[in-house]
Amino acid sequence: MRRVALEVVKTEGSARAGRLRTAHGEISTPAFMPVATQGSVKSLSPGDLVGAGAQIVLANTYHLFLRPGHDAVRELGGLHRFMGWPGPILTDSGGFQVWSLAKLRKIGEDGVEFRSHVDGSLRVLSPETCVEVQHALGADIIHPLDECLAHPATVEATERSLDLTLRWLRRTCAAHRSGGGPGALFGIVQGGAYADLRRRAVERVCALDLDGYSIGGLAVGESKELMYDTTALCGELLPFDRPRYLMGVGKPIDLIESVARGVDMFDCVMPTRNARNGQAFTRDGPLAITNARFARDPAPLDAECRCEACRLFSRAYLRHLFVARELLAYRLLSLHNLTFYLGLMAEMRQAILEGRFEALRTRFLARYGVESQGGANPST
């Protein structure tokens, strides 16, 4: 029996609307997962997340491994209880963070040795410890340790890396089976910018018959075209009846373009990180709240939005909070941006169910264009 099960309810082209059953409840797909890096979606409470429409959150194995430690989280009843989130939780493998945050990495067949960015201590993550950590956290969906290459990388380096990641994946499967953790294991498809390596990755990973498949190594600085093409390729090759998760993506336009290419799940720090930098997503494009033109603007961020920030407050007040560095500013904009992201997912899903996703996509593209949404790097 699978630990998670996807039912594809309706398709339109490659776009899919579905239901994903997990041990902590069912979620509607396509779904966006707010990022609770250290066991908290920055500035927001679990109640805020529910109010914004979140059904599932992502937590970072790397961060929780280093602090407070997976043993502490297990002792305290697991991550759901620890962070007060009753719904499903997906954890990444920590691989991406080892490569982007940690120092002094030494990679070998066994795993990766690195210095913690928190306290400088020497730590090791192997495929086996990575599973052990995620089992201790009690996540509903877990991920295998993978190597994350910077873009661009040569075909030789990418191939070497992919083969290591695939060997690690087989060890991960064995550890997951014997570890008896409650979660479902997703396989990560790497292969960088090379279509034939991506094909090989899909073939080898899918041969392991996993509960779901994650597309990794995108949104790391490659062109939009390459990102979309690689996503489309994976969308075509991955089995229809398993969830597909595009890791670390992305801007609103990327969500739409990737749903159009068959992706079911997303995560990105952009809505919350950009909020803390004063950027609000709206139906008329993004808005920099600190702009002086909002100083006496009585309108809400987005007149159609029903979040608390838009129901109660003017742009002028939100600008004031930002300029005055009031903590409430980060919270209200984070809430708004997540509401926007999650609303966009719900809108896409409804459109697929009603056979008008292409119309929605065309309208969105015409209104905002490819480059008008977002600004910061969407990587986690």
Add this chain to the structure above:
Amino acid sequence: MRRVALEVVKTEGSARAGRLRTAHGEISTPAFMPVATQGSVKSLSPGDLVGAGAQIVLANTYHLFLRPGHDAVRELGGLHRFMGWPGPILTDSGGFQVWSLAKLRKIGEDGVEFRSHVDGSLRVLSPETCVEVQHALGADIIHPLDECLAHPATVEATERSLDLTLRWLRRTCAAHRSGGGPGALFGIVQGGAYADLRRRAVERVCALDLDGYSIGGLAVGESKELMYDTTALCGELLPFDRPRYLMGVGKPIDLIESVARGVDMFDCVMPTRNARNGQAFTRDGPLAITNARFARDPAPLDAECRCEACRLFSRAYLRHLFVARELLAYRLLSLHNLTFYLGLMAEMRQAILEGRFEALRTRFLARYGVESQGGANPST
């Protein structure tokens, strides 16, 4: 007709339980006012404040005068609408902040000239502009500009200062009458550490027959004994049928001791500021959440508390949020501390109504002692 009206419902000794009617609703006294310095109680939403039991908030005239400016707030519909708070708002005069935050103060008969701590600009507050600013904000209770002396001050300096403050008060009354603002004007009783000057202050201020009276110049470094004695003196001298507000006080024990001396209203940044420094108030005394002994503590901050922080989260999680510098930490501890303060006020009120305030006070003193509560300077 008075702009605010106090009905004293029950007394026990000098302690009073009452109802204060304002243009934005009635509040139960004794009352604690959370401090919304810049138009926001740091990290909390209006909904949080209601949930914690707040009935009235305080905003700082000085801060809002400098940023975003009272004209902007008026244009945006007044402070209630601007900050999304439907209940009563009290504004202080800005005097205390001019003395504690601004640089290059030049004080004269006309008012005070200072450099803004925000942008270094040269600004002037006179008794008249101070009223104009508070009228523009639309506060329910406003205050006259006063001079705030540092403690200790000589009797001569205190007398000179008191006389200036009293001359300013008469100008304030004239400006308030002619300005047609919606709020009630409270008079501030200064006089420093000198009982005879305090007596003179009460006599002169009360001769103006104002809507309420505020006790100023305490919690600025004087001894507990002097603070309590001065409060008791003012409590005896001030008219029974008007609200008494003890400005900038204080620790939980100070609230109880001052209610015992006839005070109806309080404000202090301590619950929110200490929260941001990791101190939680509990029925067993204050607790430093970053302490390592909480690292695996599954208990809530305070088992009897019904706030969101205590209902959903363990000390271990709150400690983790603090150590990891997660924004949610400041919010949850602020919510908890305000819930504690406001709960204490409600408890005192109920005790007065039921004739058992002295028993409550004795129990509190026995349990915590005078010095065990709080730690940071309680000044605003």
